[in-house]
Amino acid sequence: MTARRHRLSRRAVLGSLAAALLAASGTAPARARGPGAPVGPHFTPAHRYRPLDLLPTAFVQHDTGARTTAPAHQLAPAGPAAPFATVVVDIAALAPGATVTCGLQNTAGDRALRVRHHAHTPAGGTLSIEVTTPAATTTTARATVRLQAPCRLAFTVTGRTVTAFAAPGTPGMPWRPLLTDQGAAAALLDPRRPDLLNTLRYAHRGTGAAIRRVRAGHFGQLGLRDLHLVRTAEGEPYTREGRVFLTAGCAGAGFSQQAHTGVFAMDPAHPGRLEAVAKLFFTREGLLFGDHGGQIVYDGARERFIVVTVGGDLPAPGVRPYHLSTRADLLRGVHVLRDRPLDVPFTRSAWDPALIRDRGRWLWAYVDVTDHEKLTFGPVLAAAAPGGDYADALTRLPAQAGPPQTEGCRWQHLDGRPHLLVSDRARAAYPLLDRHLRPRGTLDAPYPSGTPFPQVFPVPGTAHDWLLVTFDESPYEQRVLPYGTHGEVVTMRARGGFRP
Numbered sequence: 130m131t132a133r134r135h136r137l138s139r140r141a142v143l144g145s146l147a148a149a150l151l152a153a154s155g156t157a158p159a160r161a162r163g164p165g166a167p168v169g170p171h172f173t174p175a176h177r178y179r180p181l182d183l184l185p186t187a188f189v190q191h192d193t194g195a196r197t198t199a200p201a202h203q204l205a206p207a208g209p210a211a212p213f214a215t216v217v218v219d220i221a222a223l224a225p226g227a228t229v230t231c232g233l234q235n236t237a238g239d240r241a242l243r244v245r246h247h248a249h250t251p252a253g254g255t256l257s258i259e260v261t262t263p264a265a266t267t268t269t270a271r272a273t274v275r276l277q278a279p280c281r282l283a284f285t286v287t288g289r290t291v292t293a294f295a296a297p298g299t300p301g302m303p304w305r306p307l308l309t310d311q312g313a314a315a316a317l318l319d320p321r322r323p324d325l326l327n328t329l330r331y332a333h334r335g336t337g338a339a340i341r342r343v344r345a346g347h348f349g350q351l352g353l354r355d356l357h358l359v360r361t362a363e364g365e366p367y368t369r370e371g372r373v374f375l376t377a378g379c380a381g382a383g384f385s386q387q388a389h390t391g392v393f394a395m396d397p398a399h400p401g402r403l404e405a406v407a408k409l410f411f412t413r414e415g416l417l418f419g420d421h422g423g424q425i426v427y428d429g430a431r432e433r434f435i436v437v438t439v440g441g442d443l444p445a446p447g448v449r450p451y452h453l454s455t456r457a458d459l460l461r462g463v464h465v466l467r468d469r470p471l472d473v474p475f476t477r478s479a480w481d482p483a484l485i486r487d488r489g490r491w492l493w494a495y496v497d498v499t500d501h502e503k504l505t506f507g508p509v510l511a512a513a514a515p516g517g518d519y520a521d522a523l524t525r526l527p528a529q530a531g532p533p534q535t536e537g538c539r540w541q542h543l544d545g546r547p548h549l550l551v552s553d554r555a556r557a558a559y560p561l562l563d564r565h566l567r568p569r570g571t572l573d574a575p576y577p578s579g580t581p582f583p584q585v586f587p588v589p590g591t592a593h594d595w596l597l598v599t600f601d602e603s604p605y606e607q608r609v610l611p612y613g614t615h616g617e618v619v620t621m622r623a624r625g626g627f628r629p
Contacts, residue, residue, distance in 0.1 A: 168570035170623030172597045176401035179617045182349035184215040185405045189346040191331050199340045205331040210465050211410035211417045212320035213348040213389045216284045216331050219341040223248040223278045227337030232284040234332040239263045244284040244293040252277040258291050260314035269313035287381025289315035306609040309382050321416040350379035351614045354600045358584050359425045362486040364542040366586045367427045378421035384613030385443040389419025397588045400620040410465045426484050434459045439480045446501050448478040473511050473523050477501050485540040487547050491519040494538040494549050507531045508551050531566040537582030550583040559583040577601035577619050597621040
């Protein structure tokens with residue numbers, strides 16, 4: 130693999146973007162324009178969608194196939210590589226007294242996480258979440274539900290949380306969460322432990338129920354957030370066969386601990402759709418994690434991918450970036466990677482890291498959290514040792530204080546040097562900063578709900594057309610699920626040149 134095959138023209142990306150965002154706005158210093166003056170193209174919304182998918186086709190590991198009657202009981206030969214998994218049971222009929230279970234179980238049957246539905250009538254019954262250990266089977270959550278066949282029942286585990294979903298039997302009908310345990314089962318049987326998870330297999334059982342099909346595999350997402358373009362070390366979009374790639378936090382049934390890192394492909398000519406192509410999981414301290422808020426950088430000089438993510442228990446202190454490098458193809462398949470803490474200086478926590486190489490030296494931008502009680506934070510800059518690798522001897526760069534309460538760091542190469550885009554929720558704006566964190570204006574684009582991060586890149590094959598890919602804070606089914614299930618993907622276009 131070479132960098133030349135998989136990147137856009139440096140002239141097209143860097144030269145055009147520099148001319149667009151700076152030259153077209155004039156080369157006068159920021160004080161002449163004012164820190165809030167719009168720079169660059171005017172973006173207009175093009176697409177908004179929630180790519181909800183409990184079990185993406187690319188990540189199905191077990192499928193009985195569509196048939197009149199699937200096996201009433203089966204322990205699949207496969208299990209998940211990380212505690213982010215789904216089992217879907219298509220139910221054709223439920224007799225009174227019928228039970229259907231699905232989840233994860235070991236071959237001995239003495240360790241399991243499962244969802245159980247007991248039908249009292251053809252249209253309703255009791256739904257429960259159960260955990261089995263060698264000592265006992267414990268019900269950690271229970272609810273009375275209406276569930277009428279034909280229907281679909283799903284078990285999901287996202288990190289430490291088990292959730293039950295249901296949907297009508299008609300394909301394409303939406304999933305609805307019915308019950309979640311918010312980590313109660315995992316307190317007895319923690320699926321983040323690799324020694325345990327490696328013994329668990331996808332499983333289902335039906336008694337008095339007609340089961341048509343069972344599928345299982347790695348969990349998809351309830352929403353996407355923190356989208357970050359996969360770039361080369363110098364900041365160019367990394368492409369294959371005309372497609373760009375983005376990492377995203379795949380929302381699970383809760384906040385950051387229930388999220389994991391996904392990789393998605395996009396055809397810039399049709400930005401209203403993302404294709405899930407890879408999943409990244411991480412092992413450290415004897416546990417498996419999904420992490421979030423990450424970035425992938427392709428370093429062509431060493432033919433490797435650099436990965437940086439954010440781990441920890443938000444909103445508690447100690448949240449920080451983790452990193453690794455590998456020659457594995459991270460843009461396809463499922464990967465379990467061993468990472469380590471990134472030794473950047475921070476106060477209480479750090480998140481939203483962004484990496485770029487400028488004139489041979491690696492530069493970092495990230496958010497430094499100085500007070501968790503008041504949630505006070507802002508962007509800071511750091512650099513690796515001159516001539517060193519990306520994580521060598523990182524030191525804070527001298528710069529003025531960045532705009533307070535801004536986050537979502539995204540590097541952009543402008544005017545031959547890296548600049549930083551961030552998101553300012555209070556002002557509903559995307560400030561553009563130079564490498565000394567001085568304001569150079571704001572991106573001319575609508576600001577969705579929450580704190581959307583500004584990810585901008587050119588449409589391949591065009592001279593002056595641009596895409597902005599971000600997200601909003603639209604929740605999913607908050608009547609059952611806690612905060613953290615956002616968001617919807619929002620794409621915007623800027624067409625036909627730039628406004629001075």
